[in-house]
Amino acid sequence: MSIYLDHAAAxxxxxxxxxxxxxxxxxxxxxPSSPYAPAVAVRREYDVAKxxxxxxxGARSGELIMTAGATESINLAFGSRVGHVIVTAIEHQxxxxxxxxxEHTIVPVDHNGRVDPAVIKQAIRPDTWLISVGLANxxxxxxxxxSKIAEMIATVRSERLTSGNMTPLYLHSDASQGAGQLDLHxxxxxxxxxxxxxxxxxxxxxxxxxxxxxxxxLQPQIVGGGQELGLRSGTENVAGVIGMATAFTKVDxxxxxxxxxxxxxxxxxxxxxxxxxPEAVVSGHAKHRMAGHLHIxxxxxxxxxLVFGLETRGVLVATGSACAANKGTRSHVLxxxxxxxxxxxxxxxxxxxxxxxxxxxxxxxxxxxAEVNREKTRLGRL
Numbered sequence: 001m002s003i004y005l006d007h008a009a010a011x012x013x014x015x016x017x018x019x020x021x022x023x024x025x026x027x028x029x030x031x032p033s034s035p036y037a038p039a040v041a042v043r044r045e046y047d048v049a050k051x052x053x054x055x056x057x058g059a060r061s062g063e064l065i066m067t068a069g070a071t072e073s074i075n076l077a078f079g080s081r082v083g084h085v086i087v088t089a090i091e092h093q094x095x096x097x098x099x100x101x102x103e104h105t106i107v108p109v110d111h112n113g114r115v116d117p118a119v120i121k122q123a124i125r126p127d128t129w130l131i132s133v134g135l136a137n138x139x140x141x142x143x144x145x146x147s148k149i150a151e152m153i154a155t156v157r158s159e160r161l162t163s164g165n166m167t168p169l170y171l172h173s174d175a176s177q178g179a180g181q182l183d184l185h186x187x188x189x190x191x192x193x194x195x196x197x198x199x200x201x202x203x204x205x206x207x208x209x210x211x212x213x214x215x216x217x218l219q220p221q222i223v224g225g226g227q228e229l230g231l232r233s234g235t236e237n238v239a240g241v242i243g244m245a246t247a248f249t250k251v252d253x254x255x256x257x258x259x260x261x262x263x264x265x266x267x268x269x270x271x272x273x274x275x276x277x278p279e280a281v282v283s284g285h286a287k288h289r290m291a292g293h294l295h296i297x298x299x300x301x302x303x304x305x306l307v308f309g310l311e312t313r314g315v316l317v318a319t320g321s322a323c324a325a326n327k328g329t330r331s332h333v334l335x336x337x338x339x340x341x342x343x344x345x346x347x348x349x350x351x352x353x354x355x356x357x358x359x360x361x362x363x364x365x366x367x368x369x370a371e372v373n374r375e376k377t378r379l380g381r382l
Contacts, residue, residue: 003315003360003367007200007292007353008138008177013243014202014354020246021204024239032236033225046238049245056248057194057211058185065210065218065228066241070176072221073195073210074098076231077172078130080219085130086123088115088144089336090137095174096332099132111338112285113142117152124156129168135175135189136182139320139333139349140284141293143182146173150190170216176200176208180251181259181291192216198240202354203247207240262291262352265361269350270294272365277372281343283334292352297339301346301375309374313367318349 004012030039032046050061067073071094078085078098087099089106090113096106105123109115120131131153136143153171160167172193178184179201186194193216197208212218224233251258273296274280281297284290298306303319310317320331334344350364376382 001314003364004355005350005352005364006316006318007356008349008351009318010199010205011202011353012355013204014247014250016250017203017243017246021239021243024242028238032238033227042238046236046241049241052245053209053241053248056184056252057196058187059211062229063211063213065212065231066236067208067210067232068206068237069199069208070094070174070195070197072232073197073208074132074172074174076210076218076221077132077193077195077212078102079221080217081129081168083127083129083167084125085132086120086128087132088134090139090142090333091132091134092138092174092176095132095134103127109142109336112288113137113140113283113333113337114285114288115144115149117145117149120149121152121156124169126165127167130170130172132172132174134177135173135184136177136290137284137333138177139331140295140337141177141290141351142285143288143290144173145288146171146189146191153190168215168217177290179248180255181262184252186211186213198244198247201244201247201251204240204243207237207244209244258354259291262356265352265356265358266292266294268358269352269361269365270296272362273368276369281339283337283339283347290351292356294350294352296348296350297343298346298348298372298375299343300379300381301372303345303347305375306346306348306368306371309371310367313371315364315367317368318351319347320349 028042030042032039032043050064054061054064074094075098082102084103085099086105086107087095089108107119107123133144133149150171153169157169170192173191174195175184176197177200192213194211199205218231220231222233227233227236283295307319330344
């Protein structure tokens with residue numbers, strides 16, 4: 001059986017989530033917009049599921065727009081106005097692509113992947129209406145201090161009002177990696193908009209949401225029947241939303257214990273690999289990092305060869321973002337944090353999850369060490 005260590009790309013559907021979804025795929029198949037009793041009952045259950053998700057993030061159900069995933073949510077957030085937007089250099093490609101459709105500024109991060117709120121403030125223009133900063137980076141796991149960024153934005157808003165500039169200034173965050181490991185309470189984060197998806201939290205794929213505070217004026221990107229408060233037309237994915245509610249409730253309930261467990265396992269693997277290879281480079285903030293993330297580089301080696309070699313040994317890891325890896329391009333995240341090409345090209349992203357335990361970590365360490373040594377031997381470096 002394979003050792004799966006790519007939970008940042010996808011998580012397996014939790015059996016309890018599948019069980020919760022099953023009735024809505026078979027006997028409770030009704031369109032929730034239909035007027036007869038069985039459909040009305042499904043509508044009520046759909047609304048309860050939205051309220052359940054909202055409670056996890058400290059929001060009201062009316063502030064959630066359910067979508068087909070994080071990419072759609074991001075496009076809804078960015079497509080609601082035209083002007084100037086600011087993003088960081090390590091955002092997911094879906095954020096960067098959405099920003100590229102209008103005037104935008106990409107602000108740098110430090111070598112740990114963190115952005116300084118003062119740097120963002122310097123980039124703000126009179127027509128800047130949106131700042132988007134990912135809560136946690138999907139490649140190196142670095143966690144941003146959104147609350148500090150929100151405090152800075154509040155100051156700018158106050159200054160704008162004083163000067164008579166009525167352009168709104170919103171803070172959006174793609175928090176897709178955060179469910180089950182980070183606090184997603186919107187008030188504590190200080191966000192105006194928040195993107196989430198179910199597939200990173202042991203829920204179904206093609207289900208996500210955009211939280212938008214009531215002060216945010218959104219414009220629909222998909223028009224039709226007027227579902228989701230008129231902001232996202234199309235028959236509701238009842239089974240998917242039920243599954244997302246079940247998944248989010250479960251991972252949130254176990255979050256604190258799971259974070260502690262994953263961080264211990266991650267540190268165990270990191271220690272084993274850096275002891276075996278002192279030249280290895282670990283990226284991401286030492287303290288403010290996702291518990292299940294280990295990004296480690298072996299300078300001078302080809303990470304793709306390592307990934308394929310490890311697969312033959314039954315260990316599944318990634319070189320970085322699944323989206324970027326599929327295109328065979330060098331990671332813009334690693335470039336942004338200052339890794340040279342030789343180091344970046346030897347990078348593995350190892351992400352742990354619920355199925356990871358000490359035995360699998362020890363086995364994975366053994367296989368990774370063996371595969372790195374095999375590659376070093378092939379290159380005449382042992």
